[in-house]
Amino acid sequence: MFGMVRPCAHSLGEKLRGQWAAHLCGLCLALRADHGQFARIVTNYDGIVISVLTEAQSPPAAVRRGTAGPCPLRGMRTASVSRGQGAHLAGAVSLVLAASRIHDHVADGDGLLARRPVAGAARRVAAGWAGAARRSGEGLGFDTAVLVDSAERQGAIEALAGPGTPLTVVTEPTETATAAAFAHTAHLAGRPGNAAALAEAGRLFGRLAHLLDAVEDQTADAERGAWNPLTATGTPRAEARRLAEDALHGIRLALREVDFTDGALAHRLLVHELPRSVDRAFGTAHRAHQGAHGGGNPYADGGGLRSFDRDRDRDRDRDREGEGEGQGDGRPEPPPRPGGRGFWAGCGAFLGVCCTCRMCCAEEYEGPWSRRTRTGCCGYCECCECCEACEVCEICECCGGCG
Numbered sequence: 085m086f087g088m089v090r091p092c093a094h095s096l097g098e099k100l101r102g103q104w105a106a107h108l109c110g111l112c113l114a115l116r117a118d119h120g121q122f123a124r125i126v127t128n129y130d131g132i133v134i135s136v137l138t139e140a141q142s143p144p145a146a147v148r149r150g151t152a153g154p155c156p157l158r159g160m161r162t163a164s165v166s167r168g169q170g171a172h173l174a175g176a177v178s179l180v181l182a183a184s185r186i187h188d189h190v191a192d193g194d195g196l197l198a199r200r201p202v203a204g205a206a207r208r209v210a211a212g213w214a215g216a217a218r219r220s221g222e223g224l225g226f227d228t229a230v231l232v233d234s235a236e237r238q239g240a241i242e243a244l245a246g247p248g249t250p251l252t253v254v255t256e257p258t259e260t261a262t263a264a265a266f267a268h269t270a271h272l273a274g275r276p277g278n279a280a281a282l283a284e285a286g287r288l289f290g291r292l293a294h295l296l297d298a299v300e301d302q303t304a305d306a307e308r309g310a311w312n313p314l315t316a317t318g319t320p321r322a323e324a325r326r327l328a329e330d331a332l333h334g335i336r337l338a339l340r341e342v343d344f345t346d347g348a349l350a351h352r353l354l355v356h357e358l359p360r361s362v363d364r365a366f367g368t369a370h371r372a373h374q375g376a377h378g379g380g381n382p383y384a385d386g387g388g389l390r391s392f393d394r395d396r397d398r399d400r401d402r403d404r405e406g407e408g409e410g411q412g413d414g415r416p417e418p419p420p421r422p423g424g425r426g427f428w429a430g431c432g433a434f435l436g437v438c439c440t441c442r443m444c445c446a447e448e449y450e451g452p453w454s455r456r457t458r459t460g461c462c463g464y465c466e467c468c469e470c471c472e473a474c475e476v477c478e479i480c481e482c483c484g485g486c487g
Contacts, residue, residue, distance in 0.1 A: 087129030088296050088361040089353050096352065102164070103349045107135045109152055110166030114175040119216045123175075126182040126213075130293060131174040133353060134265055137282065138170025140350040141273035141343070169272045173224050177265045179217035180228050183210035184235035191239065194310075226268045234261040242311060247318040251327060254313045255294040262290030281341035285354070288331040288338070292358065295328050296365040321366070328362045425453050 096104055111131055115123040139147055148167040154160040186206050189197050196202045214232060221228040234257035245254050266286025270278035298313040299321065305312035314324055336355055344350065425433060430453035451458045 089129050089357050091357045100349050106164050106166045107132045109163050110171040111174045114171040118220050126178045131178040134174035135170035136350050137269040138272050140347045141275045176217040176220040179213045180231040183213040186210040230264045231261045245316050249317045251319045255291045258294040259287040259290040263287040278342045281338045285335050285338035288334045292331045299365045
């Protein structure tokens with residue numbers, strides 16, 4: 085799974101968590117139904133926003149739900165899933181963007197794609213996905229050509245960009261693509277009056293996605309000599325952060341102009357969770373949480389979850405080696421650290437903890453390779469409890485008042 089809108093289950097509350105999971109599974113199943121099992125690998129968090137926006141504008145009678153069978157990623161549980169047109173539009177958009185990403189990796193010669201046979205196979209997969217997405221889009225009244233054109237223009241723009249080029253010039257193709265996808269949700273929901281405001285929200289969403297991807301990849305891109313928007317244009321991270329904050333503000337303003345039937349989940353994802361994504365990318369504490377509770381955020385040191393694992397493991401090593409408080413204070417000897425697993429055994433254990441959702445939802449689980457005790461992803465969540473009652477913009481006060 086990839087994408088920048090990655091809400092914590094604890095912060096969503098029971099109702100919104102159920103809705104979000106329905107859209108997540110709905111996108112995955114729509115990809116399988118329209119394009120086959122293999123296409124499910126392009127399921128992503130950001131694509132879910134398309135499905136959420138479509139349903140948020142639709143009348144209650146048009147909201148469709150179905151029951152999906154047991155799935156390993158749900159711990160072999162059944163689930164209520166979204167069956168609306170929004171899920172199929174999200175699938176088509178995800179396929180086009182995934183095809184474009186494959187072409188980019190092939191052009192850059194990344195990893196195995198530097199080998200001609202692998203690159204040729206990847207191009208055929210990408211071409212198949214692009215064609216399948218075009219056919220799906222036509223059935224929904226959406227022309228995916230705008231997405232393909234944006235992806236093709238991206239390469240030419242990057243080739244011409246250099247020091248002093250405004251970063252917004254580089255992000256423009258992504259902005260255009262996401263604006264078209266967001267705007268079409270209004271037509272699917274029968275709310276054409278919302279199209280202009282959603283196009284603006286989508287344009288800024290695309291800018292934010294491009295910016296955060298550039299920020300998170302800048303160090304890795306520099307190490308392997310890959311092209312990065314921030315490095316190529318000489319844009320300081322402070323300026324990138326300013327553009328990100330402006331995009332967040334613009335999305336909030338645009339959403340105020342949208343006539344939603346039930347916009348609670350859309351509001352949560354685009355108004356509350358997007359700032360968390362910015363904080364994660366830039367390695368800063370979540371401002372809303374600090375303001376409400378005066379506390380910190382696990383991403384504040386820029387190291388994310390890994391830094392917490394390292395700190396916890398270092399403390400445990402220190403205790404076990406007799407440092408700190410020592411072994412002679414009457415306490416029993418700590419149990420010995422279990423031996424690690426080999427590569428393939430670790431891979432099997434990794435599939436086990438993923439397919440049973442322990443890595444995300446359990447308070448603690450055993451590391452697949454190290455066999456050390458790890459904390460589940462949501463175990464680090466310091467959610468802002470005041471947000472859980474926020475159902476519509478008009479009553480939201482925990483983020484400074486967005487009504």
